[in-house]
Amino acid sequence: MMPADNHSIFIPETFILTGFPGTEESQVWLAVPFCLMYVAALLGNSLLLFIIVTERSLHEPMYLFLSMLATADLLLSTSTVPKMLALFWFRAGEISFAACLTQMFFIYISITSESGILLAMAFDRYVAICHPLRYTTLLTKPVIGKIGLAVLTRSVGVFFPYVFLLKRLKFCRSNLLPHTYCQEWAMARLACNDITPNFWYGIATASLAFGLDALLIAVSYVLILGAVFHLPSRGSRLKALRTCGSHVCVILMFYTSSFLSYFTKQYGNIIPGSILNLLANSHVLLPPMLNPVIYGVTSKEILRRVIRWFYRHKS
Secondary structure (H helix, E strand, O other), X not given: OOOOOOOOOEOOOEEEEOOOOOOHHHHHHHHHHHHHHHHHHHHHHHHHHHHHHHOHHHOOHHHHHHHHHHHHHHHHHHHHHHHHHHHHHHOXXXXXXXXXXXXXXXXXXXXXXXXXXXHHHHHHHHHHHHOHHHHHHHOOHHHHHHHHHHHHHHHHHHHHHHHHHHHOOOEOOOOEEOOOOXXXXXXXXXXXXXXXXXXXXXXXXXXXXXXXXXHHHHHHHHHHHHHHOOOOOHHHHHHHHHHHHHHHXXXXXHHHHHHHHHHHHHXXXXXXXXXXXXXXXXXXXXXXXXXXHHHHHHOHHHHHHHHHHHHHHHO
């Protein structure tokens, strides 16, 4: 993809994140909405976790998967936003090669886990609607724990090849990363040796992890819709569809931002850097901020307990 040239080859000890190109003077103010979104993500997901953990009546499969999603959202936003705010407010853009890999590890673990959790939640809705009599026997707590462990194991396994693919690269161009956090493709573009393996591994990851998850989720909802339209009454059909509404909203938001962010990174040469950064930042900020809002508003059980919790502490 990138031919080697005659520049001196080096392995940089540090990279320098530059943020949004061309907005250096306004980055102090640009950080304010990012900070507010991060605070909202922290408060929303922490409250969601607290409600689910402390309310024993919510220790059901759907809410246990939701607690996993909230944990992944907290990890994703915390892996990116603090360094982003340090860059905007204090010009602290330096980050070591090891710290860059560590940040990428937590980002990709979070994103890949979130995709797997959304698939598990689709399976939960499929069993609840298509096989309601087997729901409690199929989705027991040990089974849910094994699903969570499988999701985490897959996420770690997907990332580790990235480490070796990045560590083999030789850099001779620059150590400036025109982003607000470390991205594997941005680092690979700075290399002078062949990055074709990095490119194809990225394609394979997107296809086999995110693409396969999205396909299986789509199949689940085709089967769900088929079962729903065979229900006898309009009320029962609406009730069944209502239980899937929040999950569908979260799925659309996550996969839309994921695929937009991925494909703009792969073909970033024809897209302005500011647009690339905006998409990349929306991918790590919007889902963590909006997921607890969507589930809090659409789930009567969670909304009722949140209102009760605030009323109890206010009085």
